[in-house]
Amino acid sequence: MNSLWWWALPVLMLPILWHRQKREQTRAMPLATARFLPRSEPVQLRVWRWSDLFLLLLRCLLLAALIALLADPVLPWRGHSVLVVPGADPAFVDKQVREAHLTEARRIELPGRDAYRWLHEHEREFEPHARLLLAGDVAMPAVLPHLRHAVIVRSQAASPAPVERHVSVFSRRADAWRKLFDALDGPQRTVFDEQANAKTGLVIWDLPEAPPASLRAPLWWVADATGFPELDKAPQVDGMRYLDSARGRLWRAAWLPPQDAASARTLFASWQRLHLGLRPYTAPAQAPVVDARAPAGPDGGALREALSIALLVLFALERMVTHVRRR
Template sequence: MNALWWLALPVLLLPVWWHRRKREQHQAVPLATARFLPRTEPRQTREWRWNDLFLLLVRCLLLACAIAWLADPVMPWRGDTVIVAAGTDPQWADKQAAQAGLAQAERVTLPAARAIGFLRAHEREWRPEARLLVLGDIPMPALVPEFGRRIELRTLAQAPSKDERRVHIVSERAEQWRRVFAAQGVAIDETPGEQTALIVWDRADAPPPSLRAPLWLVTHIAAFPELDKAAQVGGLRYADSPRGRLWHSAAWPPQDVKAARNLLEDWQRLHLGPLAYTAPPRVFAASPAVRAPEPSGALRGILMALLAALFVLERILTHARRR
């Protein structure tokens, strides 16, 4: 629908019409010999004011830029492209590109989570005959994306990163808490530091204000006033505080292996977020029903800057013309 704004180009005739209809009034000045001349009334005459041609040109350019900004023009300039997710095995990527006949194509490296969104937002930048290949550990989107061109996706799942999660425990039942985390390979910090991701506070007194961590497991609500009116989800209370995010459950510490596993699963699900699954390889066929993406791009920003500059220049010239 954006391209329909080009139909408004005839409005460029408005500044020409406005300048054309300007009238210049001639004032009659009495002369001594005026009585010998036929009497005529003062009148207005229409004439082109080409002396302000520059102002006319600026106004036409102002309207043209406004129409172009609304139409959101995009000049297709990209050719065959291979989009590679960051961290992908280079040898595997070279092999897949060669098999697809795109060994000499342009390479674009993006974070895996941004690859599909980047294609959707910049789809119009590729020429109609361009071929696109996406490689790497691309996470499966919630909905199957649709594109206005053919796009091939080849994925390779990477081994999950072994991010070490470090826990600091403050409790009179420290050994019981240690058994909970030891089965999951979580490192225990005797002294909390910048790498500490979780603090277990199993005491009735409040922690020192300087003690901070992204996540807290709290057993006594009285030590944390933020939990008095905290929201609940799945039997857990949670609240954000200057110290970090607080979680509380009356069932802590876990009494058996199943409860300990549930505790760590809640940690993953509610705080770290769900795990991403690799999308299966597939070919996205061109869909004629796909709507154009939202207006965006460097050209649109340039047009907005040019539009603002022309508006300021037009106001200056108009003010100077009236003086």
């Protein structure tokens, strides 16, 4: 939509018309000897000074820079490129680059796994015939986008990064709760905090007393809801009541604490799915559809900083020349 601002270029005619219509204010003074001169009609001569032409040029450039800033132009300056997802195995990337015959291509380190989104936002920066290679743990989008460039996707699922979860247990059967977390495998590591602190992400409350008002955490597993009367009227989904309160998000279920392996798996699956978030699926090796009519991505803003500086410089020059001209 920003490209529609180019239709405002005819506005550059306004300074030209204004300069042509502007006239110097003159005051006629009668002279005593004027009666001896032959009578003639006064003729006004317009003489352009260098400051007039320079001021006209500055004002036209000022409007042009403003329109260009609003239109947000993007110049295609990137050629063949290899887009590398963070954490990708260098040996794997080198192999895919050789197989795709892109050894001379420029490598670009992406900011995250969502490579398709980054490519859609920056696709206007690539030359029309540029070839692109996506390598690494590429996240699979919900809908495969149509791109204007030929893209080769070579994905490799990366090992999950180690995660440290801080848990604080308030229960007379704290050992049983800790054994529940010992059954977890994978990169997740559980740290039990005797007192909840800023790092605590989960509080397990299994006491009939109400917790202190100062105790807060992003998530609470409430095994004994005596101190949480607000959970009685909380919404219920799949046998679990949930409520967002000043203390944090409260979860209450009849199967808390888990009594068997199936209940434990349900609890940890709900924790991952509803609170921590699922890990994106790794996209398979594929070649997305190339469509030259695909809509361009969002505004790139590659020239926005340069145009902003040019706009400020032109405005300052225009003000100075106008001030000098009036003196």
